[in-house]
Amino acid sequence: MPLRSVDFEVWGRVQGVFFRKYTQKEATKLGLKGWCMNTKDLTVKGVLEGEPESINKMKDWLEKVGSPSSEISKAAFQNEHEIPEHTYYDFSIKR
Numbered sequence: 001m002p003l004r005s006v007d008f009e010v011w012g013r014v015q016g017v018f019f020r021k022y023t024q025k026e027a028t029k030l031g032l033k034g035w036c037m038n039t040k041d042l043t044v045k046g047v048l049e050g051e052p053e054s055i056n057k058m059k060d061w062l063e064k065v066g067s068p069s070s071e072i073s074k075a076a077f078q079n080e081h082e083i084p085e086h087t088y089y090d091f092s093i094k095r
Contacts, residue, residue, distance in 0.1 A: 012073035037094035
């Protein structure tokens with residue numbers, strides 16, 4: 001099955017609400033690799049890599065679910081493309 005990679009960014013109340021920790025947990029559960037980090041613009045951004053079905057589930061989670069105390073106003077996905085193999089070892093939180 002082909003692997004996909006996509007960049008994401010999430011706006012709303014996503015910092016100080018364990019958003020990155022829950023994103024890491026959900027991505028790992030779905031077998032995805034990549035990373036996420038807080039930005040100076042008070043968003044969370046990152047990269048997802050994995051099977052298309054898992055990527056789609058994670059996109060849905062980033063748009064609609066998030067961490068329990070988060071309030072997501074919008075999620076954007078760009079630069080989606082096929083990759084021959086994973087470029088990340090796991091899903092990490094960048095600081």
